[in-house]
Amino acid sequence: MQITVKPFENSFAAEIGGIDIQNSVNKQQFKIIHESFLKHKVLIFRNQPLDDEAHQNFGMLFGELDGHINKSTRHKALPSVQVFSNVKPNGETTGVHPEKGTQVWHTDKSYTATPSLTTILRSPEIARVGGDTLFADMTRAYDTLSENMKTDIENLFAVHDWVRSREKSNERAATPDEIKAAPPVKHPIVRTHPETGKKSLYIGNHSSHILGMKLKEGETILADLEAHATKQDLIYRHKWQIDDVLMWDNRCTMHCVEPYDAAKEKRSVHRVVVKGDAPV
Numbered sequence: 001m002q003i004t005v006k007p008f009e010n011s012f013a014a015e016i017g018g019i020d021i022q023n024s025v026n027k028q029q030f031k032i033i034h035e036s037f038l039k040h041k042v043l044i045f046r047n048q049p050l051d052d053e054a055h056q057n058f059g060m061l062f063g064e065l066d067g068h069i070n071k072s073t074r075h076k077a078l079p080s081v082q083v084f085s086n087v088k089p090n091g092e093t094t095g096v097h098p099e100k101g102t103q104v105w106h107t108d109k110s111y112t113a114t115p116s117l118t119t120i121l122r123s124p125e126i127a128r129v130g131g132d133t134l135f136a137d138m139t140r141a142y143d144t145l146s147e148n149m150k151t152d153i154e155n156l157f158a159v160h161d162w163v164r165s166r167e168k169s170n171e172r173a174a175t176p177d178e179i180k181a182a183p184p185v186k187h188p189i190v191r192t193h194p195e196t197g198k199k200s201l202y203i204g205n206h207s208s209h210i211l212g213m214k215l216k217e218g219e220t221i222l223a224d225l226e227a228h229a230t231k232q233d234l235i236y237r238h239k240w241q242i243d244d245v246l247m248w249d250n251r252c253t254m255h256c257v258e259p260y261d262a263a264k265e266k267r268s269v270h271r272v273v274v275k276g277d278a279p280v
């Protein structure tokens with residue numbers, strides 16, 4: 001079986017074929033996956049019926065796994081695996097999307113000092129209507145800013161804050177444990193990718209305001225940058241099929257899940273997250 005890389009038309013993402021990640025990934029295959037990951041930012045592997053252990057093992061190829069701050073959705077036996085599901089054990093839907101913060105543009109764990117390098121998501125249950133995952137290419141978003149704007153934001157830092165992020169997405173308030181585990185952090189708004197050296201915008205819902213600037217002024221700049229980055233022509237829309245495995249580079253993309261009817265549609269994703277570097 002020969003590994004294949006098929007870039008999507010009119011998109012930055014690519015589909016990787018000719019590989020069975022459940023069994024093993026050899027050195028040469030890993031090299032191609034890694035190169036494609038840096039080039040395309042979002043990779044799709046179709047027809048990969050992984051179990052949680054194989055999912056976790058695949059994640060560990062890319063680095064150290066990082067648990068989610070929300071302990072209530074951790075997999076009971078494999079705490080590096082997080083399950084976001086609106087399906088109850090009896091098969092009925094809960095009627096609510098499990099993590100509202102995923103429905104707004106964000107990059108994973110930017111509210112920590114060492115945010116996620118990649119998130120690897122699979123979808124045992126998919127919504128029939130809605131529930132697509134959308135991705136924005138933040139390198140292209142940076143490249144397409146005006147030169148004036150690039151200069152204006154060059155040395156700015158945003159504060160990323162789990163507490164504020166929850167407020168903005170109308171989620172339950174952060175718990176005292178979570179507040180202790182994730183105090184606000186600052187990251188540059190223009191981030192240099194540690195592997196490719198390319199500059200990207202590094203913003204999203206976890207960013208609350210700009211350091212050293214009036215709150216409202218910073219919020220407006222962040223909102224304007226987000227609007228620019230999430231214009232339709234910069235988006236990859238992933239329409240899920242059962243047994244898709246999706247991985248993305250959190251250092252140069254943002255993502256969100258499109259709304260769906262959480263009372264009617266069953267949607268479950270399992271995810272592992274690989275820890276990254278402190279943004280510079």
Ligand code: OGA
Nearest residue numbers: 102108133256257269271
């Ligand atoms: C995530 C996330 C989006 C989705 O797992 O980090 O944002 O489509 N998920 O479920």
Ligand code: MN
Nearest residue numbers: 102106107108
């Ligand atoms: Mn996410």
